Amino acid sequence: MxxxxxxxxxxxxxxxxxxxxxxxxxxxxxxxxxxxxxxxxxxxxxxxxxxxxxxxxxxxxxxxxxxxxxxxxxxxxxxxxxxxxxxxxxxxxxxxxxxxSDILMDAMTVEANPFKNGPLEQSQTILIVDREFINKNNGGTFANSIEKLPGISTINTGVGISKPVIRGMSFNRIVVNDRGIKQEGQQWGADHGLEIDPFDVDRVEIIKGPASLMYGSDGMAGVINISPAGFMQNNEIELNYSGFYRSNNDMYSNSLALDGNEGDFVFRGRLTTQDYADYKIPADRFSYAGFILPIYENRLKNTAGKERHFSLMGGVQKKWGYSTITVSRFAQNAGIFVGAVGIPNSYNLRSDGDFRNIDIPNQDNSHLKVIWNNSIQIGKSWMEVDLGYQKNQREENSFPHNQGVGQTDFGNLALGLDLDVYTANLRFNKQHNEKTQSIIGFNAQKSINQKSGFEFLLPDFSSFQGGLFYFGEYKALSNLVFNAGLRLDGASHDIQEHLQPLYQNGRPTGELDQRNPDIERSFGNFSGSAGMSWVFMENFNLKFNFGSAFRIPTPIELATNGIHHGNFRHEVGNANLDGERSYQFDWNLAYSKPKFLITFSPFWGYFDQYIYLAPAPRFSPLPGASLLWEYRQDNAIFSGFELMSQFNPIKNLSFSLALEYVHSQNLNTGLPLPLTPPFSSLLGVEYKLPEFSGPIGEIFLFAEYRSVSAQERVDRNERITPGYHLLEMGLGWDLKVRNQAFKFQLSGQNLTNEVYFNHLSRYRLLNLPEQGRNISLSLNIPVSLR
The missing domain is CATH 2.60.40.1120 (Carboxypeptidase-like, regulatory domain)
Structure with missing residues (x-):
């Protein structure tokens, strides 16, 4: 309607x-x-x-x-x-x-707001990267491609499955907008990756800190805006090929795009394929539940995968604005390490001789999106309307007998989740005068989830949530800007009861276990924020932002009750959870000169009734599970800082440094919150070789050294993770042959083949280290057809 x-x-x-x-x-x-x-x-x-x-x-x-x-x-x-x-x-x-300015970051324009008319939200800490950055740091997934930015981490499940973390928070506290529509795809699960084609990303704007005002309840920790490339100029058509190879898991990626503009008609298409084998780790054994188990040929069995993605866009570009429709589909079939489902043993860990096959257990994911974007001029103002439909289908397959279940009507389908989401966003921007502009708008979203399979994790549910907001900006002086806004949010969840059949020795007993009752909950509250941006002494920019955000509990937090194999634990929801309220302060001080830039961004936030998943002091009664984890609410504090700098002492030579630290504290238990990323630093250097400029193109060399401290501030029953150091080096070559451009890059990650553990990795719970040495090669060829 x-x-x-x-x-x-x-x-x-x-x-x-x-x-x-x-x-x-x-x-x-x-x-x-x-x-x-x-x-x-x-x-x-x-x-x-x-x-x-x-x-x-x-x-x-x-x-x-x-x-x-x-x-x-x-x-x-x-x-x-x-x-x-x-x-x-x-x-x-x-x-x-x-x-x-020799500083690369100064060449990026800030446009971090859903309505892209004017530099709003200047008071917040914003990072911007373009396609060149994504290509240079391609880690196989979109989330891994941005984790070198300070304040950004990733939760990984092997290779090919990752999700972003902003200042220690993830899941439903981060909004990921793809072409103006919030990405919805079971993001509550640590083993559920962000289903975005990394080659289909042209520009990324990351807002760190409270951003619920214009983005909704889930923007409590931050927002990641993903934008496509701008339209080609009239009568231009370009074909672009991108290829990518990683040696560790023999990953081959190929992506072909066509982009054009014929009169008032704009169009774009992309097709991406990605195939990878079982990945290698610098270890030949691991420990599980007190047993030492083998890793054959240093490869983690059944971690191979394949992906097939496409996107098609068409529309009109007129003097009154534009209207485009985009259809895209992300499809991934990935193996799950056999030790992640059921109890691993030496027999099922033995290599079958084929490192590229995808065996059971595995996950098969499909994410279809249809997005209609409109930017329309009304008088001297602008209206932006985004409508979207998403269908996210996730299937986890495993053998029933591994879960203590006999033959079922679902075959090997352990868990099926089918999510339909309808989204409508409308924003109206008005420039009142040279000093004042404002945005009013609303967001609405309807979600319907249906489950299948012989296991239970999340029940059937339908959910509706929406919000109204007002945001205004006042330019008091040419160098001083104030902004403020208010938002009203509401939501309702209708969650269905689920009765799970009980089995004994693989046979049904005829009895049913109520995993969750019928749950009907409604929520509503206000959010707001205010801030300023002040440029003083010409080279200093001080930003301050205060925001109070309200987050609505999700159905998974209210009603889950089953084994989440990707996390190796039994998770239990709480139907009595209340809404979550935060009060967050965010500062940003930047000093910029033509050859030097440094930004310091401290933050502090108090969370009232913070919802989190914590280990309970008891084991799960279900077979194949370990500790029981429960959703709880406690008051908490998140604080920390990021520091980012770039220095160009001489032409063609650049140094960079990024530091990040997050400190979490549970005020009820006195302990840290689980899965808090450790202190990390990233030092980089890049040099362009001037003697090779000219007819044979431009060559540049780069090196990066990451140092991660041990994470000893852990929650009860959470393991301490030792620190580690990683070295990456590479070279790039931009070449032109008869006016045809070629872009090559050769790089090596973890060149010392260090054995290390990522504190946020799901395989950390199995004492499995991260990937070993990796050599990457990329190629990009843009071809102008007209």
């Missing part, structure tokens, strides 16, 4: 604005302090249009309606520039001066 009303509104507004306004032109000139012109890239964000200034620095956009537009101007070796511009009948020319 909501979708119908929004669709009708879009059609009426489109008809109105198509005939209402005349065509205007926006002209300007870009140059540096000395007056020298720059051939900068200039883009209008709302329209998805861009152009390149001519050799004299001149640029223009024709066929515009009267209104307010947000410009982005970027040029290599200069700080990025953004500006709100009012286009009227009185034609005026812009004169834009770019300031020089």
């Amino acid at each position: 909501i979708s119908r009303y929004i669709l009708g509104l879009i059609l009426l507004l489109t008809i109105h604005i198509s005939f209402a306004q005349s065509s205007l032109e926006l002209k300007g000139k870009v140059h540096e302090d000395s007056g020298e012109p720059l051939q900068a890239i200039v883009s209008i964000h709302e329209l998805g249009k861009y152009t390149v200034a001519d050799p004299d620095g001149n640029f223009s956009f024709k066929g515009l309606n009267e209104g307010v537009y947000h410009l982005h101007i970027t040029h290599m070796g200069f700080r990025s520039y953004s500006k709100n511009v009012s286009v009227t009948q009185q034609r005026s020319e812009l004169y834009i001066i770019l300031k020089p």
Whole structure:
């Protein structure tokens, strides 16, 4: 019903604005302090249009309606520039001066808000990376590609399955937006990866800290915005090939994309395949429940996988905005280490001689998305509407007898989860005057989950949640900006009772065990935030943000009661959980010069009735399980900091340093919260070889050294993890042959083949170390077809 009303509104507004306004032109000139012109890239964000200034620095956009537009101007070796511009009948020319900078991060424009009109939320700590960063740090999954950013960690289950962590928090405390729609795909599970094709990501904006105001209840810890590439210019068509290889698990990745613009019609398509074998670890044995078990040929049996992804986009780009529809599907079939389901023994760990086959147990995941994005001009203001449908299907297969179950009607399907999600977002942005702009909007989401399989973890449920918000920004001075907003959230969960058949010696007893009763819960509350951004003494930028967020308990937290094999534990929900409230402070101080940048970002947050999964002081009564873990609520504090710096002492030479630390404290038990990442530092150096510039392209060398401290601050029954050190080195080569570009990169990870444990890895519970030495090779070839 909501979708119908929004669709009708879009059609009426489109008809109105198509005939209402005349065509205007926006002209300007870009140059540096000395007056020298720059051939900068200039883009209008709302329209998805861009152009390149001519050799004299001149640029223009024709066929515009009267209104307010947000410009982005970027040029290599200069700080990025953004500006709100009012286009009227009185034609005026812009004169834009770019300031020089050797710092790569200065070349990225900040646009971290769901409505992409203006630099809102400037008071928060925001990290931005582009496709070049993702390609350079490709770890096989999208989450692994961003974990080198300070404050970002990952929870891994072997290789190919990972999910992001922001400042020690993950799961339903992080919103991942893909093309404006919140990704929904069983993100409550540590072994449920983020189902995003890493090759289908062009730009990522990461908001660290409370972001529930415009993104909803799940944005308590932060938001990851994933954006596609901007539209091609008119009559341009480009074909792009990306290839990737990793030696440790013999991973082969191939991705082919076609991107074009024919008149007012824009289109894009991508197809990605990824296949990998059992991965290698620098160990030949591991311990489980007091037993020492073998690892044959240093390969972890049944950790191979294959992936097939595609996305298709088509739409129109007009002077009133744009409208596009994207259909994408992420499909993954991955083996699960045999020791993760049931009790491992020397027999089932023995190699079968085929490192690429996917045996039982395994997981088969499919995530289909249909997204309709609209940016529409209404007078001098802009409205953005995003509608989405997602179908997430997850199947976990294992042998019934391994779980103490006899023959069932489900065959080897242990757990099936089928989730349908309908999403509607609407935001209206109004530029009141040169100093003030505001956003009003709402989000609505309907979720329906159905289960199958001979095991039980999560019952059938339907859920609805939505929110209304207002956000305003006031530019008190040219260097001082204030913002604030309020949000009202509501949700209801209808969770069905589940009766699980009981078995004895693999035979059904005819008795039923009530794993969870019928549960109907409703929640509602307010959220808010306020902040400021102050640029003083020209080179300093101080940001401060205070936010109070409200998080709604999820069905998994209320009603789960079964063995979660990916986590090697029996998890039990709590139907009486209350909503979670946080009060969070976030600071950011940046000092920037043309050759030096340093940012320091401390944070502190108090969480009232923090919901978490903690080990209980007793064992599970279910076969194949170990300790019992329960969802609880306690008051807690999260605090810490991130530090990031870059120094370019001479041309072509760059040093970088990133530090991150998270301190968690359970105020009720006096102990740390479980799964808190340890202190980590990442030191990097990069050098471009000037003597190779010219006809044979550009070559650069880089090295990174990560040092991770031991994590000794652990919860009750949680293991201490020793510290470790990792070395990565590589080289890249950007080559042109007859105007055809080629991009190569060769790199090596964990070059010392160190035996180490990731504190957040699910296989850490089995005393299994992470991957050993790994050599990676990537190739990118963009081909202009017109």
